[in-house]
Amino acid sequence: xxxxxxxxxxxxxxxxxxxxxxxxETWKVQIPDSLENLEKAAQSARGMALIEIGACGLKQPxxxxxxxxxxxxxxxxxxxxxxxxxxAQISEFLEAGADDFIIPDIDERVLISKTRAHLRRRLPTLxxxxxxxxxxxxxxxxxxxxxxIKTGVKxxxxxxxxxxxPKEFEIFALLLxxxxxxxxxxxxxxxxxxxxxxxxxxxxxDKHIETLRHKLGVCGKSIKTIYGLGYSYKSE
Amino acid sequence: MKVLVADDDNTFRxxxxxxxxxxxxxxxxxxxxxxxxNRLEAEGADLAVLDVNMxxxxxxxxxxRIRADERFxxxxxxxxxxxxxxxxxxxGYETGxxxxxxxxxxxxxxxxxVKVLERRILxx
Numbered sequence: 001x002x003x004x005x006x007x008x009x010x011x012x013x014x015x016x017x018x019x020x021x022x023x024x025e026t027w028k029v030q031i032p033d034s035l036e037n038l039e040k041a042a043q044s045a046r047g048m049a050l051i052e053i054g055a056c057g058l059k060q061p062x063x064x065x066x067x068x069x070x071x072x073x074x075x076x077x078x079x080x081x082x083x084x085x086x087x088a089q090i091s092e093f094l095e096a097g098a099d100d101f102i103i104p105d106i107d108e109r110v111l112i113s114k115t116r117a118h119l120r121r122r123l124p125t126l127x128x129x130x131x132x133x134x135x136x137x138x139x140x141x142x143x144x145x146x147x148x149i150k151t152g153v154k155x156x157x158x159x160x161x162x163x164x165x166p167k168e169f170e171i172f173a174l175l176l177x178x179x180x181x182x183x184x185x186x187x188x189x190x191x192x193x194x195x196x197x198x199x200x201x202x203x204x205x206d207k208h209i210e211t212l213r214h215k216l217g218v219c220g221k222s223i224k225t226i227y228g229l230g231y232s233y234k235s236e
Numbered sequence: 237m238k239v240l241v242a243d244d245d246n247t248f249r250x251x252x253x254x255x256x257x258x259x260x261x262x263x264x265x266x267x268x269x270x271x272x273x274n275r276l277e278a279e280g281a282d283l284a285v286l287d288v289n290m291x292x293x294x295x296x297x298x299x300x301r302i303r304a305d306e307r308f309x310x311x312x313x314x315x316x317x318x319x320x321x322x323x324x325x326x327x328g329y330e331t332g333x334x335x336x337x338x339x340x341x342x343x344x345x346x347x348x349x350v351k352v353l354e355r356r357i358l359x360x
Contacts, residue, residue, distance in 0.1 A: 072359075091348035099352055100335070107322035113329035114336075121334070121356055 004047040005029045005115070006038050008056060009079075014104050018050065021108055022115075026132040028145075035063075039070065046073045048118060050102075053080040053093065061089075061096035068097025075099050075118045079106075133176050137235040140219060142176055151219055161215070167192060168212045171205075175223060175233035184230040237354055240281035241265040242272035242298065243316070244290045248339065252285060252316065255343045256350065269293030273301060276308065283353055285346075288317035288324070296331050303332035312353035316341065 005027050009015040015031045022029045032038040034056045038049060051058050058064060058078070067076065077100040078093050090101045099118055102111065133142045134153075141150045141158075147169060149161040164172065170192045175183055185205050193200045209231055213220030224232045239261045243249040249265050256263045264279060266272040270292035276284070284302070288295035295315060302308045312335075315328045320338040328336045334356075335349050 087342045087344050091344040094345075094348035094352050107325075110322050110325045110329075113326045117329045117334055120332075 003028065004041065004045045006041065006047060006049040006051075007031050008035060008038055008049065008058075009052045009104075010054070010056075011052075011104070018111075021112070025112060028131055035067070039067070042071045042074050046122070048075040048077065048115060048122070050077050050079060052104075053078050053085055053089075061092040064093050064096040064098055075122050077102055077115070077118070079104055133173060135176060135222075135233075135235040136179050139235065140176065142173055144173060151216070163215055164212070167208060168215065171208055172212055172216070175231060179233050179235065182226045182229050182232050186230075188230065237283065237357075238262045238264065238279070238281045239350070240272060240276055240284040241286075242267075242269055242284070242290060242295065243287035244268055245287070248287070248316075251343075252346070255347060256285075259347055259350075261350070269295060269298035273298055276302070280307075281311065282357060283350065284311060284313045285316050285350070286313060288315060288319050288328070296327060299328070299331045299333060312356060314349060314353060316346070 005022050007015045007018050007022075007029065008031070009018075019029050019031055030041060032041060035051070035058055036056075038051075042049075053059070058067065064076070064078070067074075076098045078090075078098045079102045082103050094101060100114060102114065106114075131143065131145045133144065134140065137154075139152060139154050141153050142148075149164065149169070149172070150158045151161055152158045171188060174188065174191055185202055188205050189200050209223060209225075213223050216223070219235075222233055222235050224234055226232050237260075239256055241249060241252050241256070241263055242265070243252065244267050246267075249267065253263050253265050264275055264281065266275050268290045269286075272284075272286070273293060275281075286295040286298060290298075293301075295317065299313055299315070302311060302313060313333050314335040314337060315333045316337050316339065317324070317328075318339045325336050334353055337346060337349060
């Protein structure tokens with residue numbers, strides 16, 4: 001399932017500025033033209049929404065309450081110019097389900113940090129929201145949109161790795177996203193096999209990892225088995 | 237719901253304790269980061285509200301220690317501080333804060349933000 005950042009703002013320029021900001025951070029961003037369209041999109045994707053109070057249907061805390069009850073997978077940051085809302089209103093929106101309140105002229109670095117903090121809670125790691133994932137040593141680049149992997153990026157001749165199956169690609173993306181952390185077999189089952197996870201056994205996962213290691217060549221050694229738990233990617 | 241509060245300023249600390257206690261939270265308060273850490277280790281907590289500028293161990297150091305410890309890694313933490321510069325806020329979030337509120341603060345907002353963090357715990 002995709003992870004998307006939606007921006008719903010009355011001020012088109014602000015929406016476009018934030019669109020550029022988050023796109024630069026390699027996040028998948030959409031600007032729906034109404035709350036209704038955002039809700040439609042949220043039915044088939046997880047994500048985070050930056051929604052302006054008053055914009056396109058989110059006028060009262062009860063609207064927030066309704067949205068939160070329909071889309072518990074969507075983290076919502078509401079925003080408004082400071083002179084348009086008072087503290088009591090902000091509190092009511094937060095209590096009705098909003099996760100945060102910001103003002104439109106928030107420092108962009110703070111905005112990025114804030115959204116990362118929210119994502120840490122929503123996803124196993126922040127980087128899973130990214131379309132481009134780079135290993136800590138900078139030597140591997142994985143593009144989730146183009147579905148490409150480059151190895152040896154730091155060398156003069158990077159190589160494209162194009163022989164992974166879709167499942168192997170997703171497993172590698174999840175491991176790379178969670179570099180240095182243990183990715184449990186259960187998480188792999190849920191994230192990769194999704195609704196079919198109940199039909200997948202441990203041996204299937206281990207077999208995929210084995211093949212993946214082989215196809216990754218030298219980099220394959222970076223996938224460590226954590227006995228009894230799962231796997232961890234640790235670049236050399 | 238147990239809340240750990242760390243602030244070296246008596247006035248602010250008392251105010252935060254009063255607001256949270258009145259709202260029904262079980263509050264433990266300490267006047268510096270080191271004492272707060274010791275209290276956390278001894279008694280645990282569900283959520284923390286931390287000042288930054290404190291003697292012995294500042295709020296960012298305490299936050300770093302919390303995030304590095306398996307027992308408290310997932311505990312929601314709200315930084316409540318006079319340090320309002322963007323760099324400070326970024327440092328707070330990057331160190332692992334879940335929310336960042338600057339002093340002077342509005343009691344309704346503090347309470348609402350603590351409730352947002354509490355909601356995340358209850359959702360799990």
